[in-house]
Amino acid sequence: MRADAQRNRERIIEVARAIFREQGYDASLDLVAKQAGVGAGTLYRHFPNRESLVDAVMQVWVDRVNDTAGKAMAREGAPRDVLVGWFADYVALISLHKGGPAKLTCAMGDETSPIRTKCQVLSEAMRTVLSDLEDDLVVPVDALQACRLVGGVATVADQADLDAEAVRPMLEVVADGFLARG
Amino acid sequence: MRADAQRNRERIIEVARAIFREQGYDASLDLVAKQAGVGAGTLYRHFPNRESLVDAVMQVWVDRVNDTAGKAMAREGAPRDVLVGWFADYVALISLHKGGPAKLTCAMGDETSPIRTKCQVLSEAMRTVLSDLEDDLVVPVDALQACRLVGGVATVADQADLDAEAVRPMLEVVADGFLARG
DNA sequence: GAACAATACGGAGACTGTCTCCGTTTAGCA
DNA sequence: TGCTAAACGGAGACAGTCTCCGTATTGTTC
Numbered sequence: 001m002r003a004d005a006q007r008n009r010e011r012i013i014e015v016a017r018a019i020f021r022e023q024g025y026d027a028s029l030d031l032v033a034k035q036a037g038v039g040a041g042t043l044y045r046h047f048p049n050r051e052s053l054v055d056a057v058m059q060v061w062v063d064r065v066n067d068t069a070g071k072a073m074a075r076e077g078a079p080r081d082v083l084v085g086w087f088a089d090y091v092a093l094i095s096l097h098k099g100g101p102a103k104l105t106c107a108m109g110d111e112t113s114p115i116r117t118k119c120q121v122l123s124e125a126m127r128t129v130l131s132d133l134e135d136d137l138v139v140p141v142d143a144l145q146a147c148r149l150v151g152g153v154a155t156v157a158d159q160a161d162l163d164a165e166a167v168r169p170m171l172e173v174v175a176d177g178f179l180a181r182g
Numbered sequence: 183m184r185a186d187a188q189r190n191r192e193r194i195i196e197v198a199r200a201i202f203r204e205q206g207y208d209a210s211l212d213l214v215a216k217q218a219g220v221g222a223g224t225l226y227r228h229f230p231n232r233e234s235l236v237d238a239v240m241q242v243w244v245d246r247v248n249d250t251a252g253k254a255m256a257r258e259g260a261p262r263d264v265l266v267g268w269f270a271d272y273v274a275l276i277s278l279h280k281g282g283p284a285k286l287t288c289a290m291g292d293e294t295s296p297i298r299t300k301c302q303v304l305s306e307a308m309r310t311v312l313s314d315l316e317d318d319l320v321v322p323v324d325a326l327q328a329c330r331l332v333g334g335v336a337t338v339a340d341q342a343d344l345d346a347e348a349v350r351p352m353l354e355v356v357a358d359g360f361l362a363r364g
Numbered sequence: 365g366a367a368c369a370a371t372a373c374g375g376a377g378a379c380t381g382t383c384t385c386c387g388t389t390t391a392g393c394a
Numbered sequence: 395t396g397c398t399a400a401a402c403g404g405a406g407a408c409a410g411t412c413t414c415c416g417t418a419t420t421g422t423t424c
Contacts, residue, residue, distance in 0.1 A: 001401095002390085002391055002399095002400065003392090004402090005400075005402090008401085028382090029381080029383090031381090033403090038403075039403030040404070041386095041401095041403050041404070044382090044383060044384075045402080049383095050382095102284070102341060105338050105341070106338070109342045110342065142351075145351060145355075148335070148338045148352060149334075149356075151334075151338055152331075152338040152352075153330070154334075155337050155338065156288070156330045156334040156337065159284060160287075160292065169327060170327060170331050172359075173327075173359035176359040176362055177357070177359030177360075178355060178359075180359070180362030183371090183372095184372065185421090186371095186372075186373090186420065187372060187373090210409085212409085212410060212411075212412095213410090215374090220373075220374075221374030221375055222374075222375070222411085222413095223372095223373065223374050223375070223412085223413075224373055224374065226411090226412060226413075230412095
């Protein structure tokens, strides 16, 4: 690939990331092209559709997920505190872009979604955290189900513009639900 | 209002209901007008924007909410079963239209939403059901928070096309979270 | 039943966003 | 420096939104 093509591609991703954060994944791609200083044809040659641009934008996010998950697994304390803390990290991770929680949670269970492979780092992280807490969970918890529950909270929070303080009590309910079951 | 205008208005609502159920609230209003057999100008004169049409479509839904809530409050059995049963009813109610869970849950906490007054029948119903279970809840539960938690589950289920069987375990976690807290 | 006025209708058009096509431009190599 | 392949970009076809205004129809009065 030519150097100018590489620059354009990176520029488009950078601008898309900023616009997706503010306006969500439905933001105008013409606008992204314009703010990236390229033609619409250029954007569509690099990214044949919206999903492929979203996927490209997520690469940096994947790295961050792996980092945060690593830290969560190193966390110590009462199982409830560990779980609520991880859930709060999880919500923060998927809420980087407006509409992110809904899209990522949906992609997770969708075999056909182009961003599913990238979302798998999340469900893997959830599975690992839950495995570490296995002794405190009365019944084994399906990671996908946990992702959906916490993802649902994140989705509502995203759409209602709730801050972390407003979200935490709901994460506590979910954590209590997992820990107290039997 | 003239009789022909009344007929057109009712026809638009009826067609909108069917289309919103299948395609969600973002469905083309031009298509709604076309299938209702009226001009776009006619649709926009009756409903100046999408929200006002959605609000009109919801009137029948409001009646159904009141009915279902009445039955839930009459329900007897173990607190867990009552709560899970009501949550399942709640999910079914807000999932009548594609995108309904997200939209209704969001509107509930939004002072400026044109459909908020209609959503209040839901949060009132939630408040009443939770009040009846007060002795079993270790701490009083905010109805809006409960609506958001269950609404989050419904939103994820709606977007992933999950059936009631797949949703129920998640509602049980939420119910357990509320009942076992302390 | 006809006339008339007020109310309602409807679809073309301006506008935005999507996405493709193809003439033009440029990078990079020999 | 010249040439070729790769990349660019924006006009245009298309769909959807929403308004405007000429046309149609309803309903009332005589």
